[in-house]
Every structure is written in structure tokens, then in C-alpha cells.
Amino acid sequence: MAETEAHLLVGVNAPDPKPAYRRRRDECPVLRTGEGGSAVISRYEDVLWALRHPEVFSSDSEAVSIGNERPLIPLQIDPPEHVKYRKLLDPVFSRKRMAILEPQVRRLAAERIEAFADRGVCDFHGELAEPLPSTVFLQLLGLPLERLPYFLELKDGIIRPEASATPVSRETTGRKIYALFEEALDARSAEPGEDLLSWMSEEEVDGRKLTREQILDICYLLLLAGLDTVTASLDCFVAYLAQHPERRRMAIERPEMLDGVIEELLRSETPVVTVLRVLKQDVTLSSVELKAGERVALLLGAADSDERSFDDPERVDFGRRPNRHLAFGGGPHRCLGSHLARMELRAVLEEFHARIPEYELAPGVQLQYSPGIRQVSELPLVWSARA
């Protein structure tokens, strides 16, 4: 890579990555990083085009390897096969179905918040943002809640193996994940319940029941896609709201605005920064030729702050119109869990603000955002505790 481009690699993981995103969009909208022959695409129109053309920008297992033995379903299956699985799974994660789950999620959130509300201080990430989505997920799948710590260990073993005290390979962790779900499926088939695992065991694709392997390939993806992402979104949102008290008060005083608050924070924070693809055909984007076989990262964060597609994109505007953000991606692989995520974000923000409307970052704390999926693993908050 040319030396003149070195500055383009800086700042993408900063608490405010927008200046770095802007430099990339303006100076090098298709950036070859030299890492693994991959190119990074930054402009909204290019990213959206790539997302909507899986026959060119494929999401198959060549695009990313995360310890799985077979393609993850449905992420690593491209159209036309892909739609069969989405037809099966979309209804289970629809907004209507998530609304049924909402009271239970609120209760879980409220219990966790009550546990620290009188203390005047909390570790927002460790006490709420991390355990809550995982607990919801365990309930949804019908897995025993006491497995939560093991579950978190497996998830982190795949997503950030380098951060573990005793690092093992992704493949080793992957085998443990398959084993965990195998065991759970055995338990459910002996005693079916109202959960997703029991349901999948009865469902059909192409007139045939899902095989054990297909169910495992769906579960593996749900585990990896569904937990860290909501955790990161909660971290990013609350870190922003803690540092912008006037915005926070506005959001609390105008509850009818909450959906707008969530969509704008999804856009402005874009907690899932990149999605990965592999090229199946040669293509030219922003005058740069890309070759079949190249791996490509679509920089959703940069797309969502592109002034070519959003007015005054660095301004956080809870009433923004239109707001066609790509925080959940786009095209056929659009996030399956987006309505679950939105429901969890709404439930946690409302339950948290109902009990703790005024809060700020603990003095002296320097926030660190993890790359790729923007978690803030140290997010201590302080407030005046109730007497």
C-alpha cells in the first residue's frame, strides 16, 4: 500500500469514527488495505449496490470463516436457495412476533436495573448490555438459563478469541457450540416445548424436515449474530446518551419520539461497522476495478454518514427524514433479527430511563470501542441514587 494511504487506516475504531469514515469516502472509497487481499468500500451508494447484488458480492462461506464446519444458514447461502430459509425464519422474527415477547424482555430488563438502581453506579456493559440479549436468546431457544456464563464464553471464543484468558482456536470453540446445541436438541426432542429449537425440529424446507445439521447451522448463526450486536448497540446508545444530557432529556420527555431516537442512533453509531463479502464476478465501483475472488468489507458505518446520501450526516437528529440507514445491512441478507433488536433496544432504554433518567460516565473513564462490532466493554455510569 502507498505510504500516502497510511492515514486512511487510522481512526476507524475511535470513539467518534466519523472523521476517519469521511477521509475514506472522500479520498479512497474503495480502499485496498493489503490485509488478506481485501478491499473496503465506504460510500453509501456503493455499499447499497453491493448488498443488493449477492450474485456479485456473495455472502457464502468464502467471505468469512468463524469456526463453522458448514455454511451458516441463512447468511452463507445466497439466493435463490436463500429465500427458502428466510421464508421459514422471517415470520419467527417478525415485528408482530417480537411484540409478543416484549413484556417478558421488559421484566428481565427491569429486574437487572432494579438490582443496581439504588447503588448510584453500574457497569452498564457487564450488568445489562451483555447479559440481557443473551438471556433473551436462551429463553427464545429454550436453553437453560444457568448456561449463560458458558454461552458467553463460547460466543466470545468465536468473536474475539484473542481477548480470552486461555485462547483456543475458533474451530475448537466451534465444535463446542455444535455440541451444546446437539445436547439441547436431544433434550427438546425428548420433551418438546414452545421454543425455537422444538419448532425447528418440526419444520420443513422443500417438503422435507430440516435435518439436524441444518438446524445446527441455523443455531450457530443465531448465536453469533444475535448477541454481540444488541450488546454493542446498547453500549453505543447509552454511551452517547450519557455524554449528551440535553438529547437524553429530549428523548425521555418525548416518548413518542423513541423510535426516531433508536433509528437515528442506529444510523449515527452503526454498531455493526462492517459486513464481509466475496466477489463472484469482476466489477467496477467508484472507478476501481475489483476482481472475482477478492474479499470485500462493506463499511456500513461510513455509508451511514455519507453526505452524498444524508443531509448534515454528522448531526444527530432524532427527527431525521428520510433516514434510510444501513445499520441492519440491506438486500436479501438484511438482518433477520432487526425487529428483535429494535424491541430489545426500546425495552431497555425505556426501563432504564424510567428508573435512572439522569446519569453520566464515571469521572475519568476513557471509552474504548472494539473493532468491527462496536462494544464498549468498560462503560461505568454514575447517578444520584435514591435515598
Added chain:
Amino acid sequence: MKVQVLSEVCTGHGRCYMLAPEVFGEDDRGHCQVLAPEVPSEHESQARIGAEACPEQAIEIEE
């Protein structure tokens, strides 16, 4: 005003029916369903808000 959704383009973001529930509904998969192709005048501005929010630009309006 007439409104239609290009069902082969919609991927179920759900922004339209969140913002314009009088004009757009959802099918079982969470994809957009137009509630009435002929939009009553009192819902025209809602229809525009819902249509412009679609990241796939799957909604067409004819005025």
C-alpha cells in the same frame, strides 16, 4: 394518490409500516403490504414519509 410496493425489492426492513401504519401493513414474513392502493387524502403525507424511509426504495407513489 396511488401507492404500490415492489414485492421483489422489499426485504422487510419494516420502516414503512413503523412510520405509516395507516398506509402500510406487514405480511407474515414482515414484508410490506399496502393496506389500500388508493391512499385517502388525510394519509397522503404519512404515505410519503413511509415510502421515502425505505432503504431498498421498494415503494412507488403516483400522485
